Amino acid sequence: MSINYQDRIPNNVDLGSNRTLQRALEHWQPEFLKWWQDLGPRDFQVANVYLRTATSVDAKGWATYGFVHMPDYRWGIFLADRDPERRIGFGDNYGQEVWQQIPGEFRAILRRLIVTQGDTEPASVEQQRMLGHTAPSLYDLRNLFQVNVEEGRHLWAMVYLLHAYFGRDGREEAEELLERHSGDANKPRILGTFNEPISDWLSFFMFTYFTDRDGKFQLKSLAESSFDPLARTCSFMLTEEAHHMFVGDTGINRVVRRTLEVMKELGTEDPLAVRNAGAIDLPTVQKYLNFWFSSSLDLFGSETSSNAASYFANGLKGRPDEAQYEDHIAAEQAFTLELPDGNGSTKTEQIPMRNAMNEVTRGSYVRDCELGLKRWNRLIEKAGYSFRLSLPSTRFRRNIGSWAGVPTDLTGRPILPEQFNSTIGEWLPSDSDRAYIMSLMHGVHEQGKMAAWIAPPDRGINNNPVDYEYVKMH
Ligand SMILES: [Fe+2]
Numbered sequence: 001m002s003i004n005y006q007d008r009i010p011n012n013v014d015l016g017s018n019r020t021l022q023r024a025l026e027h028w029q030p031e032f033l034k035w036w037q038d039l040g041p042r043d044f045q046v047a048n049v050y051l052r053t054a055t056s057v058d059a060k061g062w063a064t065y066g067f068v069h070m071p072d073y074r075w076g077i078f079l080a081d082r083d084p085e086r087r088i089g090f091g092d093n094y095g096q097e098v099w100q101q102i103p104g105e106f107r108a109i110l111r112r113l114i115v116t117q118g119d120t121e122p123a124s125v126e127q128q129r130m131l132g133h134t135a136p137s138l139y140d141l142r143n144l145f146q147v148n149v150e151e152g153r154h155l156w157a158m159v160y161l162l163h164a165y166f167g168r169d170g171r172e173e174a175e176e177l178l179e180r181h182s183g184d185a186n187k188p189r190i191l192g193t194f195n196e197p198i199s200d201w202l203s204f205f206m207f208t209y210f211t212d213r214d215g216k217f218q219l220k221s222l223a224e225s226s227f228d229p230l231a232r233t234c235s236f237m238l239t240e241e242a243h244h245m246f247v248g249d250t251g252i253n254r255v256v257r258r259t260l261e262v263m264k265e266l267g268t269e270d271p272l273a274v275r276n277a278g279a280i281d282l283p284t285v286q287k288y289l290n291f292w293f294s295s296s297l298d299l300f301g302s303e304t305s306s307n308a309a310s311y312f313a314n315g316l317k318g319r320p321d322e323a324q325y326e327d328h329i330a331a332e333q334a335f336t337l338e339l340p341d342g343n344g345s346t347k348t349e350q351i352p353m354r355n356a357m358n359e360v361t362r363g364s365y366v367r368d369c370e371l372g373l374k375r376w377n378r379l380i381e382k383a384g385y386s387f388r389l390s391l392p393s394t395r396f397r398r399n400i401g402s403w404a405g406v407p408t409d410l411t412g413r414p415i416l417p418e419q420f421n422s423t424i425g426e427w428l429p430s431d432s433d434r435a436y437i438m439s440l441m442h443g444v445h446e447q448g449k450m451a452a453w454i455a456p457p458d459r460g461i462n463n464n465p466v467d468y469e470y471v472k473m474h
């Protein structure tokens with residue numbers, strides 16, 4: 001169904017035919033707009049931003065571009081088209097018809113899954129709300145705002161499901177999604193990473209590379225769900241999510257490129273010399289990477305999880321790209337885990353495959369993360385330097401799962417707590433690293449200009465030049 005922009009709430013779910021639902025969402029809409037004004041991008045609500053808006057949900061030409069004041073962005077409800085042939089793709093009900101309504105016994109679990117996903121969307125907008133002031137260029141400023149309005153739309157996507165399928169408790173959950181706030185001492189966001197402040201652009205690029213990629217894998221798991229409306233919502237969200245990861249990938253690429261230029265100019269790799277020249281030394285890039293990668297790994301949950309097993313068995317949440325697996329029932333297989341043995345060494349343990357679904361998804365995520373590192377390292381190699389960026393072990397600095405609180409080095413080797421504490425400053429951004437990065441953060445809001453710590457992108461947005469006026473301040 002095509003997208004209807006005539007309604008107050010743009011949608012392709014024929015909202016007009018369900019007056020009760022339409023009224024309930026129209027009641028939530030002003031609360032959303034108030035939240036956007038209060039906790040969305042600070043001080044840029046009057047700016048005119050070159051943004052894309054979804055116009056259809058098919059692969060080609062789903063977006064139109066134009067100048068929009070962010071509060072006027074047409075947030076709406078867009079689901080991928082329904083496939084009437086779609087069947088349950090995994091678990092105990094493999095091959096049966098997918099559900100258009102929620103079976104009563106899975107109501108509470110599905111609500112929890114939707115609320116947890118929904119909570120991350122406005123959280124990231126809150127985390128990023130001050131970044132506009134320090135954007136390295138108008139191009140980057142525009143990308144930030146594009147990510148922000150789309151995370152706002154992802155909130156709409158989850159709120160629609162809550163309103164349409166969960167009645168009164170769904171409506172209450174939708175209100176609470178606007179009441180919890182990132183970093184709030186009393187009412188924090190549900191997941192840890194989404195309470196971490198993002199106060200500089202290196203962190204923003206790391207977040208969009210590593211944490212939005214967690215989002216990609218969560219959405220891919222939910223896009224397999226037997227609850228068809230959830231699957232269709234998440235399928236469309238994935239097309240938007242791709243841009244967020246592009247921002248992170250190319251952002252880090254441009255930081256590395258600029259650093260290499262400076263190293264060439266100076267004829268040295270010395271981090272201090274690189275900093276004195278106003279660029280970001282590669283060891284500092286590695287530290288930020290260690291921080292955000294390890295933080296994002298926790299979002300997948302424990303290695304062994306009876307919840308994950310029951311989500312899989314019942315067809316609620318699958319494996320990303322389930323079609324690539326041969327056995328969609330996964331009832332007989334086992335998975336081997338390497339766990340800490342409590343004596344500074346490791347032991348192996350076999351667990352049922354269904355209980356290992358979090359770890360399976362985390363593994364796919366890690367392989368996807370590696371692709372960017374390969375590209376960035378190719379730049380470094382081509383420039384003639386031996387430094388390489390690398391992902392730390394998935395055991396490093398974990399707060400959730402078997403490795404939570406177990407001190408290890410970057411390779412995942414268990415070490416003594418004293419050793420960990422005395423070396424952590426070499427592995428994660430120290431106060432002085434953060435102070436240095438913050439010292440680079442000055443907004444460059446002039447058309448055609450770019451901050452000195454980052455290279456310009458290869459191309460602009462939608463075939464426009466890099467130095468296009470992507471954001472008009474008034
Ligand atoms: Fe999102």
Ligand SMILES: [Fe+2]
Binds near residue numbers: 151212215241244
């Ligand atoms: Fe995102």
